Amino acid sequence: MSEEKIIGKGTWIDKLAAELIEREKKIGRNLDLIRVESGLGASGIPHIGSLGDAVRAYGVKLALENQGYKSELIAYSDDLDGLRKIPEGMQEFGLEEHIGKPVSLIPDPYGCHDSYGMHMSSILLDGLDKVGIKYEFRRAIDTYKQGLLKDHIHTILQNSTKIGNAISELVGQEKYQKYLPYFPVCAKCNRLYTAEATEYLSDKKKVKYNCHDTEIGSKIIKGCGHEGEADITKDLGKLAWKVEFAARWSAFDIRFEAYGKDIMDSVKVNDWVADEILEVPHPHHVKYEMFLDKGGKKISKSLGNVITAQKWLEFGNSKSILLLLYKRITGARELGFDDIPGLMNEYNELEDTYFGRIKVDNQAKLTKLKGLYEYVNLLNPPKQSSIHVNYRLLIELTKIFKENRNERVMKKLIDYGVIKNPETEIEKLIEIAGNYSDEFDEQEKIEVSLDDTAKKALSILVTALQEEEEPEDIQNTIYQIAKSNDVQPKDFFKILYQIILGTSRGPKIGPFITDIGRKQVAKTLSEYI
RNA sequence: GGGUCUAUGGCGCAGCCAGGUAGCGCACCGGACUUUUAAUCCGGUUGUCAAGGGUCCGAAUCCCUUUAGACCCGCCA
Numbered sequence: 001m002s003e004e005k006i007i008g009k010g011t012w013i014d015k016l017a018a019e020l021i022e023r024e025k026k027i028g029r030n031l032d033l034i035r036v037e038s039g040l041g042a043s044g045i046p047h048i049g050s051l052g053d054a055v056r057a058y059g060v061k062l063a064l065e066n067q068g069y070k071s072e073l074i075a076y077s078d079d080l081d082g083l084r085k086i087p088e089g090m091q092e093f094g095l096e097e098h099i100g101k102p103v104s105l106i107p108d109p110y111g112c113h114d115s116y117g118m119h120m121s122s123i124l125l126d127g128l129d130k131v132g133i134k135y136e137f138r139r140a141i142d143t144y145k146q147g148l149l150k151d152h153i154h155t156i157l158q159n160s161t162k163i164g165n166a167i168s169e170l171v172g173q174e175k176y177q178k179y180l181p182y183f184p185v186c187a188k189c190n191r192l193y194t195a196e197a198t199e200y201l202s203d204k205k206k207v208k209y210n211c212h213d214t215e216i217g218s219k220i221i222k223g224c225g226h227e228g229e230a231d232i233t234k235d236l237g238k239l240a241w242k243v244e245f246a247a248r249w250s251a252f253d254i255r256f257e258a259y260g261k262d263i264m265d266s267v268k269v270n271d272w273v274a275d276e277i278l279e280v281p282h283p284h285h286v287k288y289e290m291f292l293d294k295g296g297k298k299i300s301k302s303l304g305n306v307i308t309a310q311k312w313l314e315f316g317n318s319k320s321i322l323l324l325l326y327k328r329i330t331g332a333r334e335l336g337f338d339d340i341p342g343l344m345n346e347y348n349e350l351e352d353t354y355f356g357r358i359k360v361d362n363q364a365k366l367t368k369l370k371g372l373y374e375y376v377n378l379l380n381p382p383k384q385s386s387i388h389v390n391y392r393l394l395i396e397l398t399k400i401f402k403e404n405r406n407e408r409v410m411k412k413l414i415d416y417g418v419i420k421n422p423e424t425e426i427e428k429l430i431e432i433a434g435n436y437s438d439e440f441d442e443q444e445k446i447e448v449s450l451d452d453t454a455k456k457a458l459s460i461l462v463t464a465l466q467e468e469e470e471p472e473d474i475q476n477t478i479y480q481i482a483k484s485n486d487v488q489p490k491d492f493f494k495i496l497y498q499i500i501l502g503t504s505r506g507p508k509i510g511p512f513i514t515d516i517g518r519k520q521v522a523k524t525l526s527e528y529i
Numbered sequence: 530g531g532g533u534c535u536a537u538g539g540c541g542c543a544g545c546c547a548g549g550u551a552g553c554g555c556a557c558c559g560g561a562c563u564u565u566u567a568a569u570c571c572g573g574u575u576g577u578c579a580a581g582g583g584u585c586c587g588a589a590u591c592c593c594u595u596u597a598g599a600c601c602c603g604c605c606a
Binding site: 193365418496 | 530531532533534535544546547554564565566567599600601602603604605606
């Protein structure tokens with residue numbers, strides 16, 4: 001693997017950006033500004049996957065800039081989509097009556113934004129802000145209202161027969177051979193999807209529709225029976241997804257958009273529409289797998305297993321999110337909050353590699369790891385390494401100290417020689433590690449098998465701990481008890497850790513017992529005798 | 530029906546995209562040292578890199594076929 005083969009910073013992001021540029025050059029498009037796009041769902045609570053789409057697109061923007069091009073990320077909220085089902089946990093808001101309406105026309109149940117859709121989008125935008133992603137925000141409702149897509153809609157509707165056939169051929173969906181790929185918002189009941197467009201009056205730029213019951217999922221949405229004509233240049237309505245991206249790509253001059261495999265078919269059709277109907281080359285793409293929860297189910301907005309950026313940030317820092325999203329793009333991954341500690345530590349390792357404290361033999365590998373570190377820092381890496389504390393250790397410590405947590409954990413860390421002085425940087429870590437242990441501490445009672453000699457030694461220890469007078473040196477006492485009762489000290493310590501911490505090792509146990517409280521420990525231990 | 534991904538020592542995974550001696554963490558086993566305990570140090574575990582074929586001087590890595598599992602699409606967005 002030679003030096004010259006390495007593109008940019010050696011990551012998949014750089015390679016992708018290079019492919020993109022090469023393709024644009026081949027097509028011969030203007031490269032003064034390369035726009036990349038990311039879609040934001042607005043119908044449900046945005047999970048980490050939606051965030052990933054934007055974060056990765058931003059990575060590509062950074063790579064493009066790094067290779068000398070100007071670039072911009074458009075974050076586009078699909079807030080003209082209709083509400084299909086009520087998200088888990090939002091049953092009490094009486095959203096039932098709004099099913100089928102565009103989410104930007106539904107009031108915000110929480111009352112803090114101009115609409116339901118804006119509320120949802122804001123959660124994602126807030127997530128992006130928190131991890132440091134910069135973007136240009138666009139909304140579907142504005143895009144349509146401003147008529148930015150009206151020429152594209154006209155062209156698409158004029159070619160609806162051709163498109164309908166192509167959809168059938170490309171992905172086997174027959175529906176658009178019969179109906180137009182355009183959903184007017186019913187003038188009478190404000191609903192989408194119920195209003196089925198049957199005919200396009202090309203000269204008037206109007207579609208004929210009738211509003212009738214329609215089935216979405218397993219639910220029937222009531223239509224109001226209204227029959228009308230909608231002016232595509234003035235009245236509210238939207239293109240079907242199968243053709244909408246193409247119109248948007250063209251209108252915004254988008255050169256890159258990543259997509260999840262769940263919308264693979266739509267992208268395939270849209271690429272065709274862009275190339276063949278709108279006659280604008282489609283953007284470069286990359287497909288990614290969905291994040292799955294630990295059971296292997298897709299993380300869905302409507303189910304309860306939502307991992308949002310906000311929730312993640314309670315337990316891990318923004319670097320851990322960025323590392324997760326930038327380290328690789330391929331492959332289905334099962335994701336859960338329990339991945340956070342690993343990612344927190346992995347970031348520290350990566351930082352050590354970047355600053356040369358960890359040696360990596362393979363040059364290409366080193367370049368790649370350093371590159372990854374730079375992307376996780378959004379190509380603005382710190383000049384100096386941060387202070388590293390093993391995150392799992394922090395979790396263990398915060399599990400033990402619930403009162404005066406910050407102070408006591410900090411003191412322990414100094415005792416251990418992990419840090420020299422209390423640091424505000426560490427305070428933050430103690431806080432999130434504490435959140436983690438509070439939320440996920442399962443208090444698993446593990447089976448500890450004890451033989452008679454061990455039990456005897458244990459009961460002597462319990463007695464010793466219960467003495468009013470504090471033994472001078474608990475550490476030494478434990479050692480002596482083990483020795484004089486024919487228990488291997490090594491095993492005895494192990495037993496104690498298993499009982500107290502649920503692990504086979506831990507911090508130096510003498511001072512540790514003092515920290516928790518002798519009586520407390522004696523009580524816990526006595527349950528095993 | 531269509532599509533995508535995954536398959537690597539006991540477990541979890543990296544390596545695969547841009548082929549060049551099969552690695553990491555954990556677990557486990559043995560040893561060393563030690564009142565040693567966030568232990569540390571040394572060594573180990575007979576991995577057909579799912580199976581078969583192809584390309585190549587050389588394949589875990591690229592291509593084809595097969596098997597198993599997962600997920601997505603075939604409403605809508």
